[in-house]
Amino acid sequence: MDFHQLWTIFSTPDNVPIVLLLFVVPFYTWYGMRQAFANDRLIGQLEADPALAKTSHRKTQPWKPGWAKEVHVWPYLLRIEFLAAIIVTVILMVWSITLNAPLEEPSNPTLTMNPAKAPWYFLGLQEMLVYFDPWMAGVVFPSLIIIGLMVIPYIDANPLGNGYYTYKQRKFSILTFIFGFIVLWVSMIIIGTIIRGPGWMWFWPGVTWDHNRLIFEVNRDLPDLFSIKGRIGKLIFGAIVMGIYFVGAWIGMHKLITLTKFSKKIYARMSLLQYSIMQVFLILMLLLPVKMMLRLVFRIKYIWITPWFNI
Amino acid sequence: MAETDGKNGAPPASAGGTTAGSNGKNGKGKVTALLEGGKVVRERATEEIKALKQPEKTDLWKSVLRVKHDETPRSRALGVLSNVFLHLHPAKINRDAVAYKYTWGMGGMTFYVYITLVFTGTLLMFYYHPSKVVAFRDILYLEHDVPFGKLLRNMHRWGAHLMVIMVELHMFRVFLTGSYKPPRQFNWVVGVLLLVLTLLLSFTGYLLPDDQLGFWAVTVGTNMARATPLLGHDGPFGHMLGMTPFNDVRFGLLGGSIVDANALLRAYIWHCVAIPIIASTFMVVHFWRVRKDGGISGPAPVMLESEIKEPRKL
Numbered sequence: 001m002d003f004h005q006l007w008t009i010f011s012t013p014d015n016v017p018i019v020l021l022l023f024v025v026p027f028y029t030w031y032g033m034r035q036a037f038a039n040d041r042l043i044g045q046l047e048a049d050p051a052l053a054k055t056s057h058r059k060t061q062p063w064k065p066g067w068a069k070e071v072h073v074w075p076y077l078l079r080i081e082f083l084a085a086i087i088v089t090v091i092l093m094v095w096s097i098t099l100n101a102p103l104e105e106p107s108n109p110t111l112t113m114n115p116a117k118a119p120w121y122f123l124g125l126q127e128m129l130v131y132f133d134p135w136m137a138g139v140v141f142p143s144l145i146i147i148g149l150m151v152i153p154y155i156d157a158n159p160l161g162n163g164y165y166t167y168k169q170r171k172f173s174i175l176t177f178i179f180g181f182i183v184l185w186v187s188m189i190i191i192g193t194i195i196r197g198p199g200w201m202w203f204w205p206g207v208t209w210d211h212n213r214l215i216f217e218v219n220r221d222l223p224d225l226f227s228i229k230g231r232i233g234k235l236i237f238g239a240i241v242m243g244i245y246f247v248g249a250w251i252g253m254h255k256l257i258t259l260t261k262f263s264k265k266i267y268a269r270m271s272l273l274q275y276s277i278m279q280v281f282l283i284l285m286l287l288l289p290v291k292m293m294l295r296l297v298f299r300i301k302y303i304w305i306t307p308w309f310n311i
Numbered sequence: 312m313a314e315t316d317g318k319n320g321a322p323p324a325s326a327g328g329t330t331a332g333s334n335g336k337n338g339k340g341k342v343t344a345l346l347e348g349g350k351v352v353r354e355r356a357t358e359e360i361k362a363l364k365q366p367e368k369t370d371l372w373k374s375v376l377r378v379k380h381d382e383t384p385r386s387r388a389l390g391v392l393s394n395v396f397l398h399l400h401p402a403k404i405n406r407d408a409v410a411y412k413y414t415w416g417m418g419g420m421t422f423y424v425y426i427t428l429v430f431t432g433t434l435l436m437f438y439y440h441p442s443k444v445v446a447f448r449d450i451l452y453l454e455h456d457v458p459f460g461k462l463l464r465n466m467h468r469w470g471a472h473l474m475v476i477m478v479e480l481h482m483f484r485v486f487l488t489g490s491y492k493p494p495r496q497f498n499w500v501v502g503v504l505l506l507v508l509t510l511l512l513s514f515t516g517y518l519l520p521d522d523q524l525g526f527w528a529v530t531v532g533t534n535m536a537r538a539t540p541l542l543g544h545d546g547p548f549g550h551m552l553g554m555t556p557f558n559d560v561r562f563g564l565l566g567g568s569i570v571d572a573n574a575l576l577r578a579y580i581w582h583c584v585a586i587p588i589i590a591s592t593f594m595v596v597h598f599w600r601v602r603k604d605g606g607i608s609g610p611a612p613v614m615l616e617s618e619i620k621e622p623r624k625l
Binding site: 014016017020021024025028029031032033035036039042043046047050053058059060061067068069070071072073074075076077078080081084085088089091092093095096097099100101102103104105106107108109111112113116117118119120121122125126129133134135137138139140146149150152153154156157159160161162163164165166169170173174177181262265269308309 | 384387388390391397400401402403404405406407408409410411412413415416419420423424427444447450451454461462464465466467468469470472473475476479480482483484486487488489490491492493495496497499500503506507510513514517520521522523524525526527528530531532534535536537538539540543545546547548569570608609610611612613614615616617619620622
């Protein structure tokens with residue numbers, strides 16, 4: 001266990017935001033989900049007692065008869081904003097006084113940094129470069145993330161859970177988002193920061209970053225495992241495998257989308273277009289963990305080799 | 312009589328003048344007249360100072376604030392509505408909407424950090440030249456010679472990181488509360504664009520110190536652009552469209568085939584002028600839409616499964 005290495009990683013000034021992320025993301029997940037479960041209990045009560053649902057008990061905030069429905073922005077909101085501004089200023093000041101922004105040597109194109117890392121918020125994309133070629137990891141996936149996020153409101157046909165925390169009423173969407181945000185985005189950032197060392201090699205926390213380390217792992221392509229040779233053979237084989245993945249993932253996702261009685265009801269509300277768009281994005285999102293698995297566990301580099309691009 | 316004249320607003324000197332006319336040869340009379348006049352001025356000054364104890368009655372005060380600021384509900388509402396900085400808010404909001412545990416305050420704090428960044432960034436611009444060699448020296452100068460220069464740079468750097476974290480948490484909260492659902496779908500789209508712009512702002516700023524860290528981060532980042540399908544010289548189908556390192560999308564981003572002086576200048580202009588203007592415009596739309604879509608989404612009363620209405624058919 002090399003604690004010095006561990007300390008070097010965690011105390012690098014630009015890694016401090018990731019250390020912060022390690023705390024705030026779990027905290028806010030807990031903070032949000034706790035309210036979600038509390039509201040779910042309330043929903044359970046109201047469903048059991050329809051008469052209760054007609055009263056003020058369906059509000060998630062405290063309520064007493066005679067309380068005004070609305071409050072003045074000044075002072076009830078502005079004082080919170082003012083306080084928040086002061087707290088943020090204090091945090092930023094203390095952080096800036098205690099920790100200096102990094103400044104390395106002057107830029108030198110002839111001296112490559114090892115590891116050369118992108119800013120932390122792009123480390124997820126850089127980590128994807130291990131599993132996909134740059135055109136996928138650097139261009140197609142980022143665009144898909146942006147477009148995929150934008151279409152969320154238009155493909156979510158579930159009218160429940162608008163304006164309050166809930167898990168029970170939106171299981172599928174909440175689990176999907178947590179999977180995308182925490183499992184894929186945040187954890188890939190953490191892998192990129194803490195685990196990836198020189199040569200972008202995998203170093204478990206506490207292992208010394210050895211610049212001379214060699215890995216005798218040979219990455220194979222999926223067609224090679226099946227002894228398929230020749231460009232056309234690989235092209236056709238890859239297309240078939242990708243086709244099988246697409247169909248399999250489509251069916252698997254369909255099972256998930258229509259898992260419960262409630263989700264069947266939501267599925268019935270979706271238009272064909274909404275459903276197809278959702279499937280395509282889910283399948284492409286799933287491609288990342290599938291490819292990670294293939295690469296990290298089975299050392300497979302490409303599935304589909306064509307003269308123009310490889311996946 | 313002189314005193315009454317003074318009170319009516321005639322210049323006190325004229326009062327002195329009339330007495331001086333009657334006792335022209337007497338120097339003593341002049342002095343008394345002068346003292347009399349002085350007394351009148353003093354009395355007027357005391358009276359006016361007394362009035363200043365109620366500054367809200369002065370013309371200056373009224374012209375600036377325009378409305379009374381007392382404890383009446385009307386004044387409280389007008390205080391918000393007639394102020395250009397506060398009129399983003401309605402006069403009154405739902406009492407539940409101020410619940411911090413619901414909003415996490417992340418959107419507002421992101422905006423505040425953005426303002427801090429614009430402020431510190433403008434100050435940093437006074438000391439920074441976006442050209443090779445000089446840029447790095449400017450950072451050294453900022454760190455070692457400029458009063459509070461180091462604090463300024465640190466605040467800008469950590470503020471940027473904080474903003475990225477806050478934007479992501481804001482999005483997380485909006486998702487968990489389902490606030491992107493009708494009627495707020497489009498504002499979510501604007502929010503996603505703002506997230507992208509935040510990341511781009513932070514990324515373009517990374518190169519500006521012109522040190523090894525920024526240089527290699529931007530080299531790694533922009534190298535991905537060369538693999539853009541169709542538009543990059545290393546990307547699928549790129550060479551078929553005649554893409555070379557000197558005419559592809561990466562060349563456009565860097566103003567050259569390597570990260571050099573032109574890239575620094577482009578990053579500077581994107582970082583300090585173009586993206587802030589674009590991002591501010593989208594922020595205006597974002598905040599406007601929050602209001603127009605009916606204020607913040609909750610904490611709303613819960614809805615039950617049995618209450619789902621049939622979707623409207625086109």
